[in-house]
Amino acid sequence: MSDFDVNAYLLRCAALAEDFAGNVLRPERQLPSELYSAMRYSFFAGGKRIRPALAYAAAEAVSGDGTSSIPFGVAIEMIHTYSLIHDDLPSMDDDELRRGKPTCHVKYGEAMAILAGDALLADAFAMLTEEGMAGRYPADTLIKCIKEISLAAGGVGMVAGQAVDILSEGQTLDLPALEFLHTHKTGALIRASVMTGGLSAKASASELEALGRYADRVGLAFQVADDILDVVGDTETLGKPVGSDEGLSKATYPSVMGLAEARKRLVELIDEANEFTIPFGERGEPLRAIATFVGSRNN
Ligand code: GRG
Numbered sequence: 001m002s003d004f005d006v007n008a009y010l011l012r013c014a015a016l017a018e019d020f021a022g023n024v025l026r027p028e029r030q031l032p033s034e035l036y037s038a039m040r041y042s043f044f045a046g047g048k049r050i051r052p053a054l055a056y057a058a059a060e061a062v063s064g065d066g067t068s069s070i071p072f073g074v075a076i077e078m079i080h081t082y083s084l085i086h087d088d089l090p091s092m093d094d095d096e097l098r099r100g101k102p103t104c105h106v107k108y109g110e111a112m113a114i115l116a117g118d119a120l121l122a123d124a125f126a127m128l129t130e131e132g133m134a135g136r137y138p139a140d141t142l143i144k145c146i147k148e149i150s151l152a153a154g155g156v157g158m159v160a161g162q163a164v165d166i167l168s169e170g171q172t173l174d175l176p177a178l179e180f181l182h183t184h185k186t187g188a189l190i191r192a193s194v195m196t197g198g199l200s201a202k203a204s205a206s207e208l209e210a211l212g213r214y215a216d217r218v219g220l221a222f223q224v225a226d227d228i229l230d231v232v233g234d235t236e237t238l239g240k241p242v243g244s245d246e247g248l249s250k251a252t253y254p255s256v257m258g259l260a261e262a263r264k265r266l267v268e269l270i271d272e273a274n275e276f277t278i279p280f281g282e283r284g285e286p287l288r289a290i291a292t293f294v295g296s297r298n299n
């Protein structure tokens with residue numbers, strides 16, 4: 001059993017990401033202030049920052065130092081925040097609570113919430129193409145990372161997953177359809193986090209291959225865990241209402257394969273993910289610890 005302190009690691013990565021994001025989302029240079037407060041309200045609402053941590057851990061696995069991943073992890077966290085703001089809207093999941101706080105549209109109104117999400121998405125790419133970035137990373141690394149992130153966020157990635165999710169409400173999905181939904185809606189940004197972390201640290205082709213396989217398992221595991229939590233979690237630790245999937249008649253792992261099988265599948269996915277970190281030796285420990293955390297999280 002490893003004595004790696006994953007909670008301390010996640011807190012450290014979150015602090016690094018939030019410091020960096022604090023500079024990107026500087027209030028004093030941004031108008032109109034209502035839009036800006038809505039963006040900052042949701043971004044700094046206290047998420048786990050798993051995506052920046054995965055990017056950091058992937059860079060660390062490759063080079064021994066995660067610092068190169070930070071702008072990419074933050075860009076992905078901005079996009080993740082936009083997706084949560086839009087997902088909570090009345091026209092989508094219609095949720096009033098997120099990260100234990102009123103959702104963006106409840107606090108700022110629907111129009112400002114839509115705009116805050118739009119701005120977070122576009123500003124993530126603006127940040128990655130700022131002048132300082134060109135001095136810090138080779139052009140081909142930047143382009144590869146931006147490609148990973150834009151594909152993961154868009155119509156062949158997260159948005160495709162969200163569309164399938166909405167279109168399939170009230171329908172029975174089989175396992176392959178459910179897997180498509182999850183690997184796109186949630187898995188795509190998780191994969192982009194790991195891949196851009198690796199790319200930022202100059203990973204070789206074989207290292208990227210191993211990271212991709214790890215990320216695919218963790219991305220799916222993340223959503224399987226989320227589905228399980230929606231059945232067995234409680235609103236207080238989760239920071240959002242439980243049973244919301246069932247309320248919307250959404251297909252989930254427990255509804256398709258039963259709770260016990262879903263739990264078994266989760267353990268398998270984490271074991272497989274961890275196998276793919278073996279080539280990184282000791283440096284892969286944070287990746288392994290985060291995968292294990294994803295498999296056992298309670299919020
Ligand atoms: C609106 C285009 C668009 C996409 C929305 C990701 C997503 C797609 C919706 C989120 C719905 C949801 C609750 C999915 C379950 C898995 C998930 C992404 C949970 C939230 O991510 P965490 O646990 O959240 O990393 P924190 O708050 O820690 O950042």
